[in-house]
Amino acid sequence: MRKKRERSWLVLLAAGLLPLILGILFTFIAAQRTEQxxxxxxxxxxxxxxxxxxxxxxxxxxxxxxxxxxxxxxxxxxxxxxxxxxxxxxxxxxxxxxxxxxxxxxxxxxxxxxxxxxxxxxxxxxxxxxxxxxxxxxxxxxxxxxxxxxxxxxxxxxxxxxxxxxxxxxxxxxxxxxxxxxxxxxxxxxxxxxxxxxxxxxxxxxxxxxxxxxxxxxxxxxxxPPSEALKAWRQVFLTFLPMAAILSLLFMALVSNWLKRRLSYHDELRRGIANNEFSVNYQPVYDISSVSCAGAEALLRWQRRDGEWVRPDVFIAAAEAESMIIPLTQHLLELIAADVKQWDVPPGFHLAINVAAEHLQHPCFVSDIRQFATTVAEKSLVIILELTERSLISEGQEVAEKLSLLRREGIEIAIDDFGTGNCSLSYLQTFELDYLKIDRGFINAIESVDGETPVLDAIINLSHKLALQVLGEGVETPMQLEYLKNHGVMFIQGYLYARPMSSEALAHWLTNEGRLPLVSGLSDDASAPL
CATH class of the missing domain: 3.30.450 (Beta-Lactamase)
Structure with a gap:
């Protein structure tokens, strides 16, 4: 922390000097042009x-x-x-x-x-x-x-x-x-x-x-003579100096605020974990073949003690930047384990958990997943680890060995948001995978003006050839559901079926609606935003 504060002071000093340095440079150029x-x-x-x-x-x-x-x-x-x-x-x-x-x-x-x-x-x-x-x-x-x-x-x-x-x-x-x-x-x-x-x-x-x-x-x-250019520069710089001072103060204020947020996020994330400010929402997954709920994806949420909600993309990015993503994921596993104890779900119920690349590459990853699997073993869940394409690029061989070890122990692997990253198609054969989740951007193309979805069709066909189960996320309309069903996609996730909900709401929902087939058409609840 002391080193971070020292670096912060240097950054703050640089922010204050930046307008002055730029002012010297720009006024130097302006003075030269004026004299010319x-x-x-x-x-x-x-x-x-x-x-x-x-x-x-x-x-x-x-x-x-x-x-x-x-x-x-x-x-x-x-x-x-x-x-x-x-x-x-x-x-x-x-x-x-x-x-x-x-x-x-x-x-x-x-x-x-x-x-x-x-x-x-x-x-x-x-x-x-x-x-x-x-x-x-x-x-x-x-x-x-x-x-x-x-x-x-x-x-x-x-x-x-x-x-x-x-x-x-x-x-x-x-x-x-x-x-x-x-x-x-x-x-x-x-x-x-x-x-x-x-x-x-x-x-x-x-x-x-x-x-x-x-x-x-x-x-x-x-x-x-050089003295004339110097005199011209001095006149221009003295004119610019008040503005440079204002810009310096503004830059320092902005950088100071950013540094406070950056420094505070590390502490806030720790306090948030200690104060139980995090919770988990679950979004059900629909199995088209069995016309019922096949499982759910766990989604971490953060509400501060003052009632303010922090967007997931914000705090997850902050956790990755502040080396807090592993403690946060470990806390997520603890929260899920506590929730699962209250559920009444049939054996084989799928539970998808997002895993960060940093955690996947850490030595504690396998032991963390094993401990979690042991904690929820009595529910006979099928645990699915959802990885981004970025997770597979770095330390490829080591990651492949970890995933292979966990799969032998009953853990299944899915690639999340496929097609939006930089993953080579060769990774689909290099790594032992079970599911491929199609990003909602490709799903939305189903209702495009020309009605052509060559990329989506290619992804589905490739998944079938590699014997991978396919899940379409972000499904919101009956047309999208019908298209995916006709193309052999057996799992869907989105507002058309159910929105994310708390653990208690999921338990109630599974009892009353989870075993019912998906009714074609959008319900009022399904169209509500998160």
Whole structure:
């Protein structure tokens, strides 16, 4: 019990920590996604600005192409005016091949394009070219972007955008979140603002997002420091923390209640046995061939001292989970033995008892059954042990030897709820069996819409070939009875014949109705629920 309580405390602690751990995980993912969306938004804004600036630059180039580059002496002032009054541009001008004919910054024949941008031109010179550069001859420390277009005759026009406009814009966007923002035109110089310092975080790393323009050869790259992801996670987690605390308390309450029930069931089952809270109901079995009651199945029931009934599936599952199924079955045998003493039944009356797999595999099983058989020997009953298919799967050889030993001593064996488990058909030949009980699910199929019952027919035919008696359980209608009778099923059990009843009620029922043939049709009592 102490070890159970220690495990219970660990389970309770795990239940309390689970929402917090899940909260950390989910908020971590949410923070990463939030930061990623912020990077995407920032990159989209920078890209839109770069595209708008590119549109403006090409408009300038088209405007310059209207001038005759051979008349730079006459148009020089116009070009200077255009360059000085139009935002963004460091210089605009007209060219022929690599030579600058006139420029808004330096007038006529200021030099070459290569000298202006301080890098060689591609060979051949493309008709349309964009390039980001680290600096120009007039401002070597400030980046710029060249927009250049050349006509077939070698004449062309250029617009040189001052990179400071881009740097200021990128700095304004990236500074609040300490982003490193960079822009690159046509694989040229990377214009960059911000710097990501080396940071060591166990959970968060720098996030990188890159995007390119569908209209221009422009690439935008945004890098966020780990501290931003951590800050985003902290904000999301603090928002989630009250909910995580509520969920932790709720989980702990639910698990605590479950643990109390789980721990208490072991003690309650022991107290229930000690306080005689268990009783046995018996459901009669009808023998079609002798048109009378052939026996009954014992069904354990539990009513607590406060009057509350506990469902059999609940307390039996709890008994199996809490290693109480063997003491409970031993108590069942004691209760049955006490009831049988009050009965007046003919020799050969069948008494079916359900046996759990754990009990069947326990060393005390054979001695328990022998002791019970000795206790009720004076009534000359036929004791039938009803086993589930699961009982036959584990420890197969040992189980087969036990069953064979008991059969030699007059005990008969039945498989209960056949067809609903995982039993291989080979087990029907491996184990020495006497009865096969067909689950009510197959019986209900008799009145299905299409009227076809291939599985039920196969089970009945297989039982006959293996010389097994067949019992149909859950029979509720005359149609089901007639079908089973026509297919050679000699035993039935269900509301059509009788409902489960107490030992005293069974004794009275056997005296007054047990020897009477089954009347076709459902009685009011027979249709009542358990």
């Amino acid at each position: 969306r912020q990077l995407e938004t920032t990159a989209e804004v920078v890209l839109n600005h770069a595209e708008n600036l590119s549109d403006h630059a090409w408009d300038m180039v088209r405007q310059l192409e209207k001038y005759d580059p051979r008349a730079c002496g006459y148009i020089g002032k116009d070009i200077q005016r255009i360059g000085s009054v139009t935002a963004y541009f460091r210089s605009v001008g007209l060219t022929k091949n690599n030579d600058v004919l006139c420029s808004s910054a330096y007038g006529q024949h200021p030099g070459t394009i290569e000298g202006m941008i301080r890098m060689p031109l591609p060979t051949p010179i493309p008709d349309r070219w964009i390039q980001s550069v680290a600096g120009t001859a007039g401002a070597p420390q400030r980046p710029a972007v060249l927009f250049f277009r050349q006509q077939p005759m070698g004449y062309g026009a250029f617009a040189l955008v001052d990179g400071q406009y881009l740097l200021d814009f990128m700095h304004a966007l990236g500074m609040p979140r300490a982003y490193q923002v960079s822009i690159q035109f046509n694989h040229g110089y990377r214009i960059e603002t911000g710097h990501i310092a080396a940071e060591n975080h166990l959970l968060f790393n720098s996030l990188v997002y890159r995007t390119t323009s569908a209209r221009y050869p422009v690439t935008i790259s945004i890098i966020s």
